[in-house]
Amino acid sequence: MEQSSKSFTIPRCIPFLSRSHNSSVYFITTFATLVVLVLLQIEVLTSSVSTCSLSWPFFDQALHRDESSIHTELGRARSMLRDSVTFLPLKDLRFAKEPMSGHTWFMSSMNDTFEGDETQHLYFPSEASKGRLLCLSARDTSDGTKNSYALAWPEALPHDATLFPGLTFVSDTYYDHGNLWHGTSAILPFVSWHQRKECAVPDRWVLFHWGELRTSMGAWVHNLTNAAIGEVRIEDLRGHGGAGPACFEKAVVYRHNEGAMKKQRRRAVYDMMRCKARAYCGVTRATMDPKAIRMTLLLRLGSRSFKNESTVIRIFEKECAKVGGCVVKVAWGNNMTFCDQVKLMSETDILVSPHGCQLTNLFLLDKNSSVMEFYPKGWQELAGVGQYIYGWMANWAGMQHKGSWRDPHGEECPHADKLACFLFYKDAQIGHDEAHFAGWAAKVLGEVKETKSSEASSGSRHTDLAGSSIPCPCDM
Numbered sequence: 507m508e509q510s511s512k513s514f515t516i517p518r519c520i521p522f523l524s525r526s527h528n529s530s531v532y533f534i535t536t537f538a539t540l541v542v543l544v545l546l547q548i549e550v551l552t553s554s555v556s557t558c559s560l561s562w563p564f565f566d567q568a569l570h571r572d573e574s575s576i577h578t579e580l581g582r583a584r585s586m587l588r589d590s591v592t593f594l595p596l597k598d599l600r601f602a603k604e605p606m607s608g609h610t611w612f613m614s615s616m617n618d619t620f621e622g623d624e625t626q627h628l629y630f631p632s633e634a635s636k637g638r639l640l641c642l643s644a645r646d647t648s649d650g651t652k653n654s655y656a657l658a659w660p661e662a663l664p665h666d667a668t669l670f671p672g673l674t675f676v677s678d679t680y681y682d683h684g685n686l687w688h689g690t691s692a693i694l695p696f697v698s699w700h701q702r703k704e705c706a707v708p709d710r711w712v713l714f715h716w717g718e719l720r721t722s723m724g725a726w727v728h729n730l731t732n733a734a735i736g737e738v739r740i741e742d743l744r745g746h747g748g749a750g751p752a753c754f755e756k757a758v759v760y761r762h763n764e765g766a767m768k769k770q771r772r773r774a775v776y777d778m779m780r781c782k783a784r785a786y787c788g789v790t791r792a793t794m795d796p797k798a799i800r801m802t803l804l805l806r807l808g809s810r811s812f813k814n815e816s817t818v819i820r821i822f823e824k825e826c827a828k829v830g831g832c833v834v835k836v837a838w839g840n841n842m843t844f845c846d847q848v849k850l851m852s853e854t855d856i857l858v859s860p861h862g863c864q865l866t867n868l869f870l871l872d873k874n875s876s877v878m879e880f881y882p883k884g885w886q887e888l889a890g891v892g893q894y895i896y897g898w899m900a901n902w903a904g905m906q907h908k909g910s911w912r913d914p915h916g917e918e919c920p921h922a923d924k925l926a927c928f929l930f931y932k933d934a935q936i937g938h939d940e941a942h943f944a945g946w947a948a949k950v951l952g953e954v955k956e957t958k959s960s961e962a963s964s965g966s967r968h969t970d971l972a973g974s975s976i977p978c979p980c981d982m
C-alpha cells in the first residue's frame with residue numbers, strides 16, 4: 507500500500523514547472539516533441555491501413571517489392587557477415603618470447619576481463635565480444651598455429667559451423683592437464699567460476715596446451731575436477747556435424763592458470779575442493795583421539811626418491827615413538843587411487859615428502875596441518891622460483907610449510923651449461939642426514955603436539971579447521 511501511494515505523488519513534480527523559465531521551456535519542448543511523435547504515429551497507422559485497402563494498388567505493390575527486397579538485402583548482409591568471419595591462429599608465434607604475459611599467445615587478439623579477486627578471463631558472448639560467440643576450428647593436436655578461432659554473431663555463424671548449446675569451459679595451459687600440480691593450477695579458476703556463478707556446470711570442456719587440442723586429463727586431475735565441479739565431458743571437436751568449425755553458445759576461457767586470483771579466493775577454492783573431494787570419496791571423519799598426531803611419509807619411486815628409504819622411515823618412526831599419540835604411515839603416491847590419496851590426507855597432520863607433484867595433495871590435509879619437504883642437490887641454485895610452489899600452495903591453502911631439507915651431497919654436474927646441469931640434478935635421488943632429520947622431526951612434532959593439546963583443551967578443532975564442513979559449497 508505504501509509503495510503504491512508513493513508512486514502516485516505526481517503533484518510533487520508539478521511545482522518545478524513554475525519554478526523557472528528554463529523548466530517551462532523544457533516542458534513545452536518535450537510536450538511539442540510528444541505531439542509530433544503522436545501525429546507521426548497516426549500518419550503511419552493511417553498509411554498502413556490504406557495500404558491494406560485495394561484502393562492503393564500502386565503503393566501496395568511498391569511496399570511488397572520493398573518487403574521482398576528487404577529480405578533479399580538482409581539475406582545478402584547475413585551472407586556477407588558469414589563470409590567476413592575471420593579465423594586467426596589460436597597460437598600466435600609473434601608472442602612466443604613471452605607466451606604467458608598479458609593477452610598471451612593463445613587468442614592473442616583478445617584482452618582479458620578482470621573481475622574482482624578472480625583470475626582474468628574471456629567470456630563469449632559479452633560486451634567485450636560485441637555479442638559475438640566464440641568459434642573454434644581446432645582439431646590439431648601437435649601444432650597450435652594450425653588451429654584457429656573467430657568471433658561470430660549467432661545470426662551469422664560461419665558456413666558449416668556446428669553450434670554447441672549451453673556452457674563450454676575452454677582451458678589453455680602452458681603446462682598440462684596431466685600432472686597433479688599443473689592440472690590443479692589449470693582447473694582452479696574454473697572451480698572458482700563454478701562456485702561464484704550459481705554453481706554453473708559446463709556442458710563440455712575444451713582443453714588446449716600451446717593451442718594444441720588435448721582430449722584427456724590425468725586420472726587424478728580428472729577425478730578432482732569431477733568431484734569439484736561435476737562430471738567432466740571433454741570435447742574432441744569431432745563427430746559433430748562434419749568438418750566445420752564449432753561455435754559455442756556460451757564459453758568461458760582461462761589461459762593463465764591461477765593468474766591474478768587473490769590469496770583469499772584461492773583459499774576459498776582449495777577449501778571447496780577439499781570438501782568436495784572428501785564427499786566424492788565418501789571420507790567421513792572418524793571419531794579419534796583429538797591429541798593423536800598422525801605423520802605420513804608420502805614417498806616416490808625412482809626420480810627424487812630417498813636413496814635409503816628404510817633408514818629415512820626408521821628415523822621418523824623413532825622420533826614419532828617419543829611423542830605420545832604419534833603414529834607413522836608410509837605410502838607411495840604412484841600406486842594409490844585419487845580417493846586413496848584423499849582419504850590418507852584426511853588422516854594426516856604432518857606430511858613428509860620429497861619435492862614432487864604428489865605434494866599437490868597437501869591442500870587435502872585438514873587446515874593448518876604441517877608439511878616437510880626434501881630436495882636433491884642442485885635444486886636451490888638451478889631450479890628457479892618453480893621449486894617454491896609447494897610452499898606457496900601451503901600458504902594459499904592454509905597449511906604450515908615447515909621448511910625444506912636440501913641434500914648437500916651428490917654427484918658433481920659434468921656440464922658447463924646451467925640448464926644441462928639442472929636436468930642432470932632434477933630427478934636425482936635424495937640422501938639423508940640422520941641427526942638433522944631427527945632434530946627437525948622432533949621440533950615439528952613438538953609444535954603440532956602443542957597446537958593439538960591447546961585445541962583439545964579449548965575444544966576448538968572445529969569443522970573450519972578440518973575443512974570438511976558438510977554440506978560443501980554448491981551442495982546446498
Ligand SMILES: *[C@@H]1O[C@H](CO)[C@@H](O)[C@H](O)[C@H]1NC(C)=O
Pocket residue numbers: 615616617
Ligand atoms: C587490448 O588492449 C590494448 C592495450 O590496452 C589495446 O590497444 C587494444 O585495442 C585492445 N584490444 C581489444 C581487442 O580490445
Ligand SMILES: *[C@@H]1O[C@H](CO)[C@@H](O)[C@H](O)[C@H]1NC(C)=O
Pocket residue numbers: 813814816817
Ligand atoms: C641403508 O642404511 C642402512 C643403515 O645405515 C644400511 O644398513 C643399508 O645397507 C642401507 N641401504 C641402502 C640401500 O643403501
Ligand SMILES: *[C@@H]1O[C@H](CO)[C@@H](O)[C@H](O)[C@H]1NC(C)=O
Pocket residue numbers: 807838841
Ligand atoms: C605401492 O608401492 C610400494 C613401492 O613399490 C610398495 O612397497 C607397496 O607395497 C605398494 N602398495 C600397494 C598397496 O600396492
Ligand SMILES: *[C@@H]1O[C@H](CO)[C@@H](O)[C@H](O)[C@H]1NC(C)=O
Pocket residue numbers: 724725726728729732842843844
Ligand atoms: C579416477 O581415478 C581412478 C583411480 O585412479 C581411475 O581409475 C579413474 O579412471 C579416474 N577417473 C577418471 C574419470 O579419470
Ligand SMILES: *[C@@H]1O[C@H](CO)[C@@H](O)[C@H](O)[C@H]1NC(C)=O
Pocket residue numbers: 874906953954957
Ligand atoms: C596452526 O599451527 C600453528 C603451529 O603448529 C599454531 O601456532 C597456530 O596457532 C595454529 N593455528 C590455528 C588457527 O590453529
